[in-house]
Amino acid sequence: MLRNHIKIAWRNLWNNKVFGVINIAGLTIGMTACMFILLWVANEWSFNRFHEKLPRIYQVYEHQYYSNNEMLTTTATPGPLAEKLRTEVPGITQVASISWNAEKLLSVGDKNLKFQGHYTESPFFNIFSFPFVEGSAAGALTQPGNIVLTDETARAFFGDEKALGKTIRLENAKDYTVSGVVKSPGEASTVKFAFLLPMQELKTEHPWLSSWEANAPRTYVLLSEQADLTKVNAAAKDIVKRNAQGSTTELFLYPFSDIYLKGIFKDGKEQSGRMEYVRLFIIVAVFVLLIACINFMNLSTARAVQRSKEVGVRKSIGAGRFSLVSQFLGESFALVFISSLLSVMLVWLLMPMFEKMVNTEIAVPVFTWYNLLGLLCLAVFTGFAAGSYPAFYLSSLNPISTLKGGMLRLKSSAVWLRKGLVVFQFGISTVLIVAAALVYLQIHFIKNRNLGLNKDQVVYFTNEGGVEKNFEAFRRALDGKPGIMASCVTNQLPIDVGNSGQGVSWPGKAATETVLFDKLEVGSGFDKTMQLEMLEGRTFSDDHPTDKDGFVINETAVRLMKLEKPWVGQIITNQEKQGPIIGVVKDFASHHIARKAGPMLITPFDEAGGKVLVRIHPGEAAAAMASIGEVYKQFNPQYPLDLKFMDVFFEKIYRSESVIGRLSTVFTVLAIFIACLGLFGLAAFTAQQRTKEIGIRKVLGATVGQILVLLSKDFLRLVLVAVAIALPLAAYFMKGWLDQFSLHIEISWWIFAGTALLSLVLAMLTVSYQSVRTARMNPVKSLRAE
Incomplete structure (x- = not known):
């Protein structure tokens, strides 16, 4: 019987090539789209799933409360918090502070390479599952001067030789001993690094990290298997309040497993984040596949007139309904099988194009036994969903009416079903x-x-080494070079301001009023480099030495302070430093548009590091890059120049x-x-x-x-x-x-x-x-x- 079914299916497909091609094309496109969406969803879902203790890993978040019912939820925490959690909160077995990404120059011999890494503590390896290739967690980051490399970083410097115990120089200033080599974090990890350094060294370099008044590192904890999250949160909630005078900050623990897909808060409430997109595209995948199945039903039923006499003949010679249903479902599964093979081929061929479209590498293996099993289940579902209606409809035809040659008509319920499916599509x-x-x-x-600034034709690089030590000389040497329009230094990119704080006062401010300001430090020439729109006054300039005592604010800050014109010259206070307003800048896009724009305080750049911003003349990018490279080499020959475009970062x-x-x-x-x-x-x-x-x-x-x-x-x-x-x-x-x-x-x-x-x-x-x-x-x- 199976052989007979196959023959009939092939004959019908061959005799109705147009319908067959349309059926196969529709199912193939629908299944291919569904497979791509599900692979993307699986890849999104796979982030951080490789950590063995994932259900017990949490990140510490802060709710910061301000006047006017404003709330900021952040992952930046005080430096001393880790020790307090370790000693005062029952149920927490491991705590590790981790700095934000730091780009450092690593050197071995004459090989100088830049990598992104973190400062952290040895419990980091007891919380997260980054297997050691050389050394062990017990001996890693336990002493000053230790450094842990990933296997990719170690290979870049030492090739196939063992890296453990060898020396590597940091920032051309200090030698470190490799105390461990771990496997590199994959694409599906939110914690990425090329090296790790002891957190204590960062605290020694920046004493403010030991203060409860400043937030910077992120804090991760590992709970015991018996820990009650509600009790742990209750014990941790008011730690900052007890240690920072006047603080309104409350702590809570957030599951690390949800960080990638959900870890965004707005007005103190958890947002769907990327999970919303995951759910959306799962629905899209189901709908696309259903639309393809509906097409199959429509096209198969359209051929019912041609096959009605076939059904009548087969029924008249004794064929049962089960036999007819199995025949038509078999034809459906045959087409789905062909479509599945074509879909797998298309997924394999189009995967590079799809990865480029989603701007990420699909870390989920495609051709694994569980994926192939999933494809089989998808094919079975599709075959049954697509072929069920035509099979049961055709097998229900009356043999007498079909053999009389009368016109085959659908029942009214079937007509409404078909119309409803088209409306659905x-x-x-x-x-x-x-x-x-x-x-x-x-x-x-x-x-x-209108961003309020011009991000185009601006390149930037890290302010370090000889450029950092002699920045004004570097800037003067760069001025007038081919392709160069203006340059300045900032502590962070103006389109991605991450620093914020309180401590800003102005005449008329209530003593109990607490307001969070975005804070940006800039050097001379910032307004020309970023082509800001000034509402009044100017930004800082070398031509006015007294500017170092002043402030620049944005128009939102002016509205908040309720200042009357002229704004320039009025005295405000930042922390304990008083000074005049020397300029008011029109609001500019300083962070993601999903975040509410806030007041901004711009102060003179007076710290090391940061970014050098250079505006180049339109159409002269090649000349400008050559000019920057030439001057940079004079001031900073030991550091490789890594030029980046600000508009690319904006993207x-x-x-x-x-x-x-x-x-x-x-x-x-x-x-x-x-x-x-x-x-x-x-x-x-x-x-x-x-x-x-x-x-x-x-x-x-x-x-x-x-x-x-x-x-x-x-x-x-x-x-x-x-x-x-x-x-x-x-x-x-x-x-x-x-x-x-x-x-x-x-x-x-x-x-x-x-x-x-x-x-x-x-x-x-x-x-x-x-x-x-x-x-x-x-x-x-x-x-x-x-």
Whole structure:
């Protein structure tokens, strides 16, 4: 029987090549899209899952409360916190502080390379699972002068030789002994590093890290297996309040397993973060696959007229319904099997392109036994979902009516089901069109809005070595060189300000008022380098030596302070330092647009390190790069120059939104294409059902245009119903997404009008081919069988 089923399936596929190709193409596209989405979701879900003690690892967060019911949730914590948690909170077995990323120059002999790393403590290795390739956790970072390398970093300096016990120089200043080599963190790790140094050395270098008044390191803890998280949080909650006078900060522990997907807070409440996108694209994957299955149903049922007599003959000679169902389901599974093979091939071929589109390497292995098992389950589900309706419908046909040659008609319930499926297809497609359009417009708005500064044509590099020691001489040597317009030094990039603090006072401020200010330190020439828009006064300048005692604030700070013009010259206080306002700058984009813009205090640069910013003349990038390299080599020959463009960094800030924009666009196009295939199937079915009716109408004088309207109007009604249902849903869901941004576009009426028009045009184009083809058919052929 199986052999007979295979023969019949192959014969039907061969005799109906167009329907077969459309069926296979629709299923292949749907399954390929579904596989890519699920691989991306699995990759997102895989982050940090390799840590053996993951369920017991937590990161310490702070809720900081300010006036006007404002709240900031941050992962920056006081330096002394780790020791307090270790000794005062029951249930915590390990605690480790970790600094923010630090780029350092490592040297062995004449090999000088820059890497990103952290300062941390030895319990780090008892909390996280980074296996040792050389050495052990017991001997790592236990002494000053220790350094732990990753295997990739060790290989860069020592090749295949053992690195343990060897010496490596840091910043051309101090030698360190390699006390361990660990396996490099993979792509699926949020904690990334090329080296680790003892935290105590950072505290010695920066004494303020031992103060409860300053936040910087991140703190991670490992709970005991019996620990009660509620009790641990209660014990840790007020530690900062007890040790920092006047503090309103409250601590809580957040699961490390949720950091990547959910670890974002707004107004003290957890946000969905990337998890929202994961859930969204799981739904998209299901919908795309369902649309492909619906197409299969539509196209298979459209062929029911041709196969009705086959069913009648087989039933009349004794074939049972089970035999017919198994035959039609077998044909469905055969097509799904072919589609699955094609999907696997497409995934393998298109994976590099997909990784480029999502801007990440898919760390999840594709061709593993569990993935192949998942593909098999997906194929079985698809085969049954796609073939069930045609199989049970065709097997239910009455053999007498089919053999009499009467017209095969669907029951009214089946007709409504098919129409409902088409409405569902185009409804989902319409929602996706609106979503893709709004995501594109929001991202375009983000990248092209007035930032208040000019990020383009600006390069930056680390202020270090000879440049740091002789910056003013370096700056003067750079001035006037080909391609150079202006330069300055800052403690951080002005489009990614991470420093903030209290301590700012002004006339009229209440003693109990607490306000958080963004804080940025800049050198002379900052306004020219970043082309700021000054509302009043200026930024710091070497031509005015007294500027070192002044401050620059933004317009939000002016509104907060309720200052009256002229603003310049009024006295404010930062910490215990008093000085005049020398300038007011128009608000500029200093961090991600999802974060609410706040008041900013800009002070003169007076610390080591930071970034050197250089504005280059448009169209003279090559000359400017050569000029910077030439002067840099004179002042800093031992440090490699690592020039980066600020607009590229800006793109990275919004990388997640850009990826979501690309994904939504691609899968929207695929969903629309598959939905149009479904509409084509329904048009073919209807045309076959009404072939003789159309023949009679043409004999009686109906024109091609009249018949085209007759065949198309029902489809357009379905599309209009789908659009009417989908547009309000799209508006509701997309408003929630846009509200995540402090600045966003408005949802305009023309987006909905354009989407409705596009849906109708696509439907009309899809239906027109089949309708025109049927309308132009010779009526003699359609009536010959009567």
